[in-house]
Amino acid sequence: MISLKNVYKYYIAKRSVVVGLRDVSLDLSIGEFVVITGESGSGKSTLLNVISGLDGYEEGSMLIGGEETAHYTPDAWETYRADNIGFIFQNYNIIDSYTVYQNIILALELQGYDEKKRHERTLELIEMVGLSHRIHQRAAKLSGGEKQRAVIARAIAKDCPVIVADEPTGNLDSVSGEETLKLLHAISKHRLIVLVTHHFADAAPYATRHIRMKDGEIVEDVPLKDAGEKDGLIKKDRHPIPLKTLVGAGARNVFATPGRFLFQLILQMLVIGVFIFIYAFIMYSEDILVGEGVADNDSSHQIRLVRRDEEALDPVLFENDPIIRSVGIYEPSFEAYRAFGRVGKSVSSENYPLGEIRMDDAVVLNEEDLTSGTLPGEHEVVMSDLAMELHDLSIGDQLLMFGTFYEYISTYGETFTISGSTIRGNNMSVYFNSSLFESKAIALDGLLNLARKQHFYYHYNDRDQLVRSSFSGIEYLFDPTLEEGQVIIPSRVLPDPGEIQIVDYEFNFGPYFDNRIKFPVSIDDVIVTDTPNEVIIMSTSFQNEMIDLFFGEDYEPMSLVLNVHDLTDGKILTRMIDQDEYRVFYHVFTATTRERILTASEFESLAYSIVFLVGLALYTVVGVVVRNISLARKKDFAIYRSIGASRAYLSRQVVFEQVLIGVIAFGFTVVALWILSHYLYTLSLAMRYLFFYQYVILFVISVFLSVFVARMYNRKVFGFSVIKALDRDGEARL
Numbered sequence: 001m002i003s004l005k006n007v008y009k010y011y012i013a014k015r016s017v018v019v020g021l022r023d024v025s026l027d028l029s030i031g032e033f034v035v036i037t038g039e040s041g042s043g044k045s046t047l048l049n050v051i052s053g054l055d056g057y058e059e060g061s062m063l064i065g066g067e068e069t070a071h072y073t074p075d076a077w078e079t080y081r082a083d084n085i086g087f088i089f090q091n092y093n094i095i096d097s098y099t100v101y102q103n104i105i106l107a108l109e110l111q112g113y114d115e116k117k118r119h120e121r122t123l124e125l126i127e128m129v130g131l132s133h134r135i136h137q138r139a140a141k142l143s144g145g146e147k148q149r150a151v152i153a154r155a156i157a158k159d160c161p162v163i164v165a166d167e168p169t170g171n172l173d174s175v176s177g178e179e180t181l182k183l184l185h186a187i188s189k190h191r192l193i194v195l196v197t198h199h200f201a202d203a204a205p206y207a208t209r210h211i212r213m214k215d216g217e218i219v220e221d222v223p224l225k226d227a228g229e230k231d232g233l234i235k236k237d238r239h240p241i242p243l244k245t246l247v248g249a250g251a252r253n254v255f256a257t258p259g260r261f262l263f264q265l266i267l268q269m270l271v272i273g274v275f276i277f278i279y280a281f282i283m284y285s286e287d288i289l290v291g292e293g294v295a296d297n298d299s300s301h302q303i304r305l306v307r308r309d310e311e312a313l314d315p316v317l318f319e320n321d322p323i324i325r326s327v328g329i330y331e332p333s334f335e336a337y338r339a340f341g342r343v344g345k346s347v348s349s350e351n352y353p354l355g356e357i358r359m360d361d362a363v364v365l366n367e368e369d370l371t372s373g374t375l376p377g378e379h380e381v382v383m384s385d386l387a388m389e390l391h392d393l394s395i396g397d398q399l400l401m402f403g404t405f406y407e408y409i410s411t412y413g414e415t416f417t418i419s420g421s422t423i424r425g426n427n428m429s430v431y432f433n434s435s436l437f438e439s440k441a442i443a444l445d446g447l448l449n450l451a452r453k454q455h456f457y458y459h460y461n462d463r464d465q466l467v468r469s470s471f472s473g474i475e476y477l478f479d480p481t482l483e484e485g486q487v488i489i490p491s492r493v494l495p496d497p498g499e500i501q502i503v504d505y506e507f508n509f510g511p512y513f514d515n516r517i518k519f520p521v522s523i524d525d526v527i528v529t530d531t532p533n534e535v536i537i538m539s540t541s542f543q544n545e546m547i548d549l550f551f552g553e554d555y556e557p558m559s560l561v562l563n564v565h566d567l568t569d570g571k572i573l574t575r576m577i578d579q580d581e582y583r584v585f586y587h588v589f590t591a592t593t594r595e596r597i598l599t600a601s602e603f604e605s606l607a608y609s610i611v612f613l614v615g616l617a618l619y620t621v622v623g624v625v626v627r628n629i630s631l632a633r634k635k636d637f638a639i640y641r642s643i644g645a646s647r648a649y650l651s652r653q654v655v656f657e658q659v660l661i662g663v664i665a666f667g668f669t670v671v672a673l674w675i676l677s678h679y680l681y682t683l684s685l686a687m688r689y690l691f692f693y694q695y696v697i698l699f700v701i702s703v704f705l706s707v708f709v710a711r712m713y714n715r716k717v718f719g720f721s722v723i724k725a726l727d728r729d730g731e732a733r734l
């Protein structure tokens, strides 16, 4: 039961005041079928809006079920509308993108009907208004009469005691109009129907009361029939709408408008793509920004490891990691060759040494990394393009590799043929076949190159005491033609035989081995020769002894070389390795390289901040676009609210929709970038910078931004009252 007492309503428009209602007093009861007529502008719609709680009034009072409403808050009005009022407007307030079924089930969902009942009741209602054959038709494609019938079905679905209908037949042909009125009559039992029409005659057969308005006043109020019952306004127990319903409705909204969905999806994908790419790029350029260059004797694809507890390492632990191309067990082998010269050129010419080299395992190369030729076989090398150009080399050239820079040892080098060239590396990079690094002899060569050898000879001084003096034999070669135990020493490293008589020798491998590795050699086994080389040539028995000593059967590596494809993988790997357990030597992380401007974690925080700010800017753009393309939805939202959705529910739903689109877009973008990275090498480098946890962080940021966008959008769209959004003519006004 609704009563108005001396109600006045004014519209204040452009410095003039228009009277909407003038001293209206009225009692309405359940069971009545009230027909309101009057000229256009006489206040009919205004009266409906006041009755249904869509709009306020300035003077007088309104009672609902005997209760004064002056103290009602907007929420209380929302509840009143949600529980009691079913709206039918001239322009069919129906959600165009939904099917008939969806439009009707929506009202049941918002009331918290359980799932099974919802479906059955919807079918029942559709049957009742005669739309069974149209059940899955989108509302946009229905005729006016059909739309109005669907709206009536939805109003009944809502199970509300009051139905206000503002010129529902205004846009219908007479047959549809008549059917609509019949339907209204059919549902009028136990309800209050307030119908505004221009044609009283059409509604006359059903009307229990006729009110005529003029200039905002009721000029005639005639009872026509007995209205029956008197009471029945509802105070429903409000159930919170379950999450499942919200999710279902949100998903339905997203997919109900495929065009809009696709547009938003593509837009968001672009944003997220830019977002991920900026992030990946920042991470990729880390070493540029961090201010570290490649140290002289360092390689971007070799990571050296030792255990912090100085125990031996287990190479098997690393062998199955896909990022690791190979594990070098004999770490010193990468020091075996340090310089190269040309085969067949004059030894003392500028061809020796031709250049310094740094050894790499060709396992780090792919076919695509080659600019010409093939990957190296045994006794072949691939050189960097830079080295090829610098030294004017071509494929097929033969080179000597040796472990020192002294030109006079060139005759003892190992010969290799250039099989190809690569864009990778610097002007010292030479890539050898992997098998080279498995050779213990090569490992020994490397080890000896690392050691600062100190060798001694024993002699008597002028007081006849046996003393030890050092000589400067530098490089070692092992010659299988020498007799076991024999050593050839160049005379130039020894003192003049006229002055000092040597009586014995000791070969000591110096502080590198704590002076523990030493071989006494009898003077009888030593041949002193006149040669320009400062190289000590030993029989292979020494070599075998030393190999047994350093790389014997029970050899356990104290350090490993992990070969990775490139700098990117190197950085990824160094992060994956537990640095509490291992010391990692890599140019990005070693302390010997130039000082870092930022630590890695500082850098990462900076990257996240940049991404966040760029993301915020991009999402603001998305927000503006989303708001604009979705203004059409304002009418839908007003409809939602007119059939019982609260503002809070709707904003949650919009947030959910936005997040849903965001999540889908994120997934698609990741997949798209992943596919693209197979074709774009730079992209693949950048993408490899993203760890799973970083995707998670980016994902969380993008969800956060989706929520932000949705909320910004909510404020704009729900800032309107229902009546403004869904105004009396059903048009969405801005």
Ligand code: ADP
Pocket: 011, 012, 013, 018, 019, 020, 038, 039, 040, 041, 042, 043, 044, 045, 046, 047, 728
């Ligand atoms: P009816 O529905 O009978 O055609 P209305 O109730 O829509 O009449 O309007 C009553 C009077 O109030 C008219 O003079 C109309 O111009 C005025 N009016 C209605 N709504 C507004 C509004 N939002 N702002 C200003 N004036 C309004």
Ligand code: MG
Pocket: 041, 044, 045, 046, 166, 728
């Ligand atoms: Mg009107």
